[in-house]
Amino acid sequence: TKYVYFFGSGKAEGTAQMKELLGGKGANLADMTSIGLPVPPGFTISTEACAYYSSHEGAYPQGLREQVLENLAKLETLMGAKLGDNENPLLVSVRSGAAQSMPGMMDTILNLGLNPTSVKALIAKTNNERFAWDSYRRFMQMFGDVVMGVPHHEFESALQDVKDSKGKSLDTELDSKDLQEVIARYQRLYKRYTGEEFPVDPIDQLFKSINAVFKSWNNERANKYRQMNDIRGLLGTAVNIQSMVFGNMGDTSGTGVAFTRDPSTGENQFYGEYLMNAQGEDVVAGIRTPEPIETLRAVNADVYDQLVGIRSILEKHYKDMQDIEFTIQEGKLYMLQTRNGKRTIFSWLRSQVEMVEEGLIDKETAIARVPAGEFGKLFAPILDAKYIRDNGLNEVTRGLNASPGGACGQIYFTADKAEEMAALGKDVILVRAETSPEDIGGMAVAKGVVTCRGGMTSHAAVVARGMGCPCVSGAGDIHINEAKKTLEVNGTNLSEGDYMSIDGFTGAVYGTKIPVRSSEIVQVLNGHMKESESNLFYNYKTFMAYVQEVKRLGVYTNADTPHDTEMAVAFGAEGIGLCRTEHMFFGGNRIMSIRKMILANNLIAREKALSELLPMQRGDFEAIFLALEGRPATIRLLDPPLHEFLPNDHTSRHELALQMGLTVEEVAQKSSALHEFNPMLGFRGCRLAIIYPEILRMQVRAIIEAAINVKRKGVDVLPEIMIPLVGNYKEFVFCKKHALEVIEKIFNEQGMKVHYKIGTMIEVPRAAITADEIAREAEFFSFGTNDLTQMTCGFSRDDAASFLGPYVNDTDKQFYDYDPFATIDIDGVGKLVDMAAKLGRSTNPEIKLGICGEHGGDPKTIAFCDKVGLDYVSCSPFRVPIARLAAAQASI
């Protein structure tokens, strides 16, 4: 088997298509080499080798070692240099790179090949003593830390000790004598921790480093990152071994990271940062704050122009925004990486819309790329600008606008503390000098993140953007006192627990509490902002027009109030898929009326209580029909067990007894008579309508009378009456008979008719199994996947959390890929849905099919619904745009 792929001087064995095997970095290094960009030569070890290593306790597959040595020899010949040579030493980097990028999660070793003899040769060759010793020092530090697990801070404090003893404050002030002292300390440190001498044999260094990269695939933070980002099914990481170029050879050298468009806003402008006389990790680790890319023109115009040229070559070649890493070695530019750039959802939206408008990509491509899981963040809150103006608030400092969104919360200085306070329900702003990958847990729970050091491409910035967490980075005026748990910023002092507000769109930081408001899109939709004032709204509207053109599935909403309905319609909902009428029974007099109905001892008393509810329900339905303007409204008849409406504390029972002329005992008795051990499997759904048809009759009357009233006003209506929890077609027939009687009667009374449908939910497994029988009678099915999941898996909707977490997340379990209440369990519940859809259509080809469980807003479930051919999905109003996008993606 071939495990190693060479690239160099215009030729490469790999291609851009080989990401699974070579990782994203390796595949694109090969590709950039082939299209003639300046890439330092090297070779890539495949992910298959890593997979073998992981599953064979660190053993190599046959031939791997030999292939590495052969390719190394080839590289040495091409470079005219040899690893560890005492005249012309070759230095290499060893980097990880999986098929999907996982920034900062796995390991990298630079300057490999240095030892006491080759460092002398490097001095002679470069005539730069300081550079050579500094490279050696960096190599020892990375190798010791990454390969052998010597704590990073030990190296840092050894370095600090030397600086202190020389009275120097910057790394760059250390001369080669000082650096040799650092190296001597590093050697002792290494020996103390590992019990071995620091390896001098470069081949030994190389294989140890390759193993470390293989191993890092399964380190804790990489696993956590994959879990959080739903990265599955990859073999492992590839390992890229590439000849070194140096950004730290003096003031004509440097290194940088750039994006072909703005990763925060998506604006079509070259966007990046660099540092002269530095190596890559200085930029990425956020240790020094880099310079904006435009200033490179003044430093080296040729290199700047060349980069600008490469920017456009890469965008045309990959047809997407690229994230590149480059190094300048003594005035010459080298490309070290290109990949599709990670970006905010704002940047996704704008870049894709503009690329369609530029003719670079088609609409389908744009739709397929924009991450549906992130789409909801477009509607994320922002800091209330009016409040800031009205109160004359000034920012205490401004850092970089690393990840958009407004956030306000109480400040904490460590990830652990942030997690602890967030668990107590506090809004947390995590403030750190710089973040490291270990902070990821704290960042995940924080409302916002602030760092004092680091640029737009620092770890904090990249991770925060990925999580949609507002972030301000590089706020250098903030000085944290970790011990005292305080910070000082331009004269303002804040302590742990004090409020801070941040604006991730601008980088502004406020040392006070500021209300957070709705997004521009929401404001335009609500009429609080003019459409022409919002570029974001333009991009949103344009993109949603593509989505509408491409998608097949309808997208409805779950709404029970006119306000929610209007919001959902503004978001593009094509109807209501579920109006839960019981939600209309709470509040004010209504709850009294329904309680009277429940406590009634005979039909007459029950009908009297119901007649009080009728006008209220009718009014609600009228408002909803008006908001829908002729779109279909699926209205579900009463579903929950009746005792949910009765009070269970003594005071309320007392009050109720008083109002109804009963004794407290009578109320308590009725309540306990209604008590059930398994209410979710109890007296609910259509069972209520079957025992008390007068409830159904009142609700149907309210729906149809409301429809007629609205139609009289000249607005179209399309009510769809939905019977819940049917398990046997005879239940459905019983309910339908009552409904039809009422409807006929109203049509006669009113001398007017409206179109309507009568259908059922499919949420009891028996209903799915006998869907052909039900479909002979029903005009539509709506899959209630909340109950269907509960009853199919036998997991209580209300109590499953205690074991479902481990069922999904623990690496030794993972019985379900995703929480089955969030993403449909395709193999189980999904099979029932598919079967019921087919059975239903077999006896009623016209039947309308939808889904209205929570799953209806989940992109993976939506893809499934498209596949099995449902007509629509229904979800909560704020998920409507996400569902529309997911529906469009499913149909591509």
Ligand code: PEP
């Ligand atoms: C369902 O069961 O999926 C459903 C939509 O109904 P409810 O959540 O109201 O039980």
Ligand code: MG
């Ligand atoms: Mg249900």
